[in-house]
Amino acid sequence: MGRLQDKVAIVTGAALGIGRASARLMAREGAKVVVADLKLDAAESVAAAIRAEGGRASAVHLDAMDRASIEAMIEHTRSTWGALHVLHNNVGGTDVARDTTLTGMDWSCWDGAINLNLTSTVYACRCAIPLMLASGGGAIVNTTSMVALSGDVRPTAYAAAKGGVISFTRFVATQYGRQGIRCNAIAPGLILTERATPRPQAVLDIFERQTLAKRHGEPEDIAYAALFLASDESLFINGQIIEVDGGVHVHNPTTADLVEWAGRASKGGAT
Numbered sequence: 001m002g003r004l005q006d007k008v009a010i011v012t013g014a015a016l017g018i019g020r021a022s023a024r025l026m027a028r029e030g031a032k033v034v035v036a037d038l039k040l041d042a043a044e045s046v047a048a049a050i051r052a053e054g055g056r057a058s059a060v061h062l063d064a065m066d067r068a069s070i071e072a073m074i075e076h077t078r079s080t081w082g083a084l085h086v087l088h089n090n091v092g093g094t095d096v097a098r099d100t101t102l103t104g105m106d107w108s109c110w111d112g113a114i115n116l117n118l119t120s121t122v123y124a125c126r127c128a129i130p131l132m133l134a135s136g137g138g139a140i141v142n143t144t145s146m147v148a149l150s151g152d153v154r155p156t157a158y159a160a161a162k163g164g165v166i167s168f169t170r171f172v173a174t175q176y177g178r179q180g181i182r183c184n185a186i187a188p189g190l191i192l193t194e195r196a197t198p199r200p201q202a203v204l205d206i207f208e209r210q211t212l213a214k215r216h217g218e219p220e221d222i223a224y225a226a227l228f229l230a231s232d233e234s235l236f237i238n239g240q241i242i243e244v245d246g247g248v249h250v251h252n253p254t255t256a257d258l259v260e261w262a263g264r265a266s267k268g269g270a271t
């Protein structure tokens with residue numbers, strides 16, 4: 001008996017990265033998974049791999065920036081699987097080269113970041129909740145980010161959008177909790193996913209110094225958190241933001257430098 005046995009789950013942005021890991025894991029735990037992505041061919045491949053493992057999955061084209069496409073994803077779920085119990089709103093991102101400081105960013109980033117990260121999440125919840133209620137309730141797992149939890153020099157538009165996801169998550173929990181819908185969010189730290197623009201080694205090294213786990217995050221780290229929040233194991237958890245970042249954000253920003261300084265001082269090499 002899987003942890004999501006016979007539940008119907010949508011994972012958005014599920015052709016690659018965190019979404020793909022979440023779709024596979026939920027299917028292994030017995031869910032019927034809708035693999036939704038802009039890249040339909042890649043989504044079909046993920047669904048086919050799930051079926052090849054003995055799981056159940058369908059693929060659907062989703063442009064999360066387009067309301068009609070979100071509505072079509074929910075209709076696909078209803079007509080294919082007849083119910084909806086889990087919505088993992090995973091899709092998101094920004095162009096970090098252009099989404100910089102408030103005055104420095106390319107202004108076209110603003111609408112794109114808000115639409116892809118916040119509006120798509122809001123609209124997917126709005127469309128999914130009636131089907132979830134008709135299915136007896138369910139669990140929504142939204143995606144925010146570590147960058148929404150403190151100030152930084154970039155990416156301003158993305159962080160504002162992900163901050164909106166935090167507030168919105170609590171509103172959904174409050175408005176629908178008594179009707180059997182839970183809504184939580186995951187705030188990932190740096191997770192190594194295949195991206196068009198790989199992160200420079202210097203940036204990876206900085207994160208390595210600041211991560212208590214002493215390794216970088218993997219898509220499965222987020223997928224396991226999403227599985228828990230989607231499953232009945234978390235039935236008493238609602239409206240929460242779960243940081244899954246290897247401990248980057250939990251400690252003072254001076255910690256790594258102070259530990260190094262103390263090490264040098266103990267050898268008489270620092271003042």
Ligand SMILES: NC(=O)c1ccc[n+]([C@@H]2O[C@H](COP(=O)([O-])OP(=O)(O)OC[C@H]3O[C@@H](n4cnc5c(N)ncnc54)[C@H](O)[C@@H]3O)[C@@H](O)[C@H]2O)c1
Nearest residue numbers: 013015016017018038063064091092093145188190191193
């Ligand atoms: N990877 C990280 O370090 C990290 C850190 C914090 C938060 N996050 C968040 O986690 C989520 C997943 O991140 P990831 O790194 O796996 O992303 P990714 O870029 O690796 O994958 C995103 C997926 O979304 C799809 N997609 C892109 N635009 C779409 C659209 N308009 N409609 C439908 N699908 C679309 C892509 O085709 C791809 O399959 C995002 O919300 C991201 O903001 C990631």
